[in-house]
Amino acid sequence: MNKKILRPLVLTLTLFVLWVLMSGMFTPFLLAAGLGSSMAVSWMAHRMGLLETQDSGLKRFWGSVAYLFWLLLEIIKSSWQVTRIILHPSLPISPTLVRFRPTQKTLSGLVIHANSITLTPGTYTIEASLDSMLVHGLTSTGAEGDIDSETDRRVTQLEQA
DSSP, X not given: XXXXXXXXXXXXXXXXXXXXXXXXXXXXXXXXXXXXHHHHHHHHHHHTTHHHHOTTHHHHHHHHHHHHHHHHHHHHHHHHHHHHHHHSTTOOOOOEEEEEXXXXXXXXXXXXXXXXXXXXXXXXXXXXXXXOEEEEESSHHHHHTTTTOHHHHHHHHHHHO
C-alpha cells in the first residue's frame, strides 16, 4: 500500500484505539466523536507535512514507552527510599542544592528531563535552562545523583531518536 495512504490510516487507527481505551465509553455518539477527532488530527498532520518527515516516528514512540516504564520504576524506587527516610527515627535528611549542565539540545528534551526529576520523589527542579539546571534534593546523595545521571542520558537518547 502507498505510504501516503498508509501513514494517515495508521495514525487515525492508533488515535482512535487510544481514544476508546482512555474513554472507556462505547456509546455510538462517543465512538463517532472519537473517530471524527482521530481523522481530523490525522488530516491536519498530513496537511502540515508531518507524516512525510516522521520516518522515525515508530522508533520514537517505542523509545518514549520504554522511557516511561523506566521512569515509573525510578519513581517507585525513589518513593520507597523517601518513605524509609521519613519513617526512620532520626530522620536522616540533608537538603542539598546542586547545579549541573544538562546534555539536552532542545527545549522539549530539557522539559522532559526537568519534569522527570520533579516527578521522582525526593528531588525537585528549581531552575532549568539549556546551560544549567538547579535541583533540590531531600538528601545530598539524592541531589548529587542527578549530576551526569541515567535520567540525563536517557532523555538525551530519547531526544535524538
